[in-house]
Amino acid sequence: MFDRGIQIKTPEQIATMRSAGLVVGRTLELLTAEVRAGMTTSDLDTIARDAIASAGATSNFLGYHGFPGVICTSVNDEVVHGIPGDRVLRDGDIVSIDCGAVVDGWHGDAAVTVAIGEVPDEVTALLRATEDAMWRGIAAATIGGRVGDISHAVETAIVSAGDYGIVEGYTGHGIGTEMHQAPDVPNYGKPRRGPKLVKGLALAVEPMVTLGTHQTRTLADDWTVVTTDGSWAAHFENTFTLTDTGAWVLTALDGGRERLAALGVPYGGD
Incomplete structure (x- = not known):
């Protein structure tokens, strides 16, 4: 540990986080392939539940402060923390799927937003x-x-x-033996501020972006966060760490190699 309780991992611990990250990445890949109009958000939760269990992992969402699902499913103007249930997905919807898994006590966390059928160009651009x-x-x-x-x-x-x-009330975060750890990783701010980035630090980066206001409110279920103006929102997330050679995206199936290379950034995975 260093700097206000921030957890630094050994290479062996990072390797276990990579195992958890692959469970998350593969589950999100499966959900992205399977989601379609006519399914309920509970159907997606069942697919995720089976995928995580079959990989020998456990969900870090289920039971977290009483959360009842294995994934969060946030539709259209729902920003984050949507509870899976009987809502039927329709052509033209978007659904943000947030997923986490634990392997041998170490966590992975990632999210994608998926369009169902055809959506307006402005929504495609938002994603x-x-x-x-x-x-x-x-x-x-x-x-x-x-x-x-x-x-x-x-x-x-x-x-x-x-x-x-840019939603301000919810941020990225440190991750390791707990899903949410120090430090917070806001989606806005000034460079060269905040805790130092060091080898073995693992962070989840997760912008939440809307077509309108940055302001949100929480519904009566005490979980689902929506935009106050009804504008649609997108949410993407990956867990990554830093090695001697660069960034290693633990929840991306290729470790982030392709996207980092496109941005001219060294790849830090094995």
Whole structure:
């Protein structure tokens, strides 16, 4: 541990986190392939539940502060923490799927937003901008840098992409033996600020971006977060770490090699 309780992992511990990350990545890949109009969000939860169990992992969402699902399913104007249930997905919807898994006590956490059928061009652009901002945030992380470098890169990418709302009340986070650890990783901020980035630190970067306001409220279920103006939202997330050679995205099936190379960033995986 160092710097206000931030957890630093050994290479062996990171390897176990990679195992958890692969369970998450494969589960999200499966859900992205399977989701379609006519399914309920509970159907997605069942698929995820079976996939995580068959991999010999456990869900870190189920039972977390009483959360009843294995995944979060947030539809359209729902930003995060949507509870799987009997809501039927329809053509033209978008659904953000947030998934986590634990292997031997170590956590992985990632999210994607998926379009169901045809969606308006502005929604497609929103998804593209949010995912790109996540990758640019990860690409900005270097050993010796600061958490603010990630935050600033995320914010800069979103602002450059269009007139979007950047949700401020929910952030990325450290991750390891707990799903949520110090430090917070905001999706906005100044570079060269915040805790230092060091080898063995693992972070989840997760921009939440809207077509309108950045303001949110929580529904009566005490979980589902929606935009106050009803504008649609996207959410992408990956868990990554820093090695001597660069960034290693633990929840990406290729470790982030392709997207990091496209951004001119060294790949730090095995």
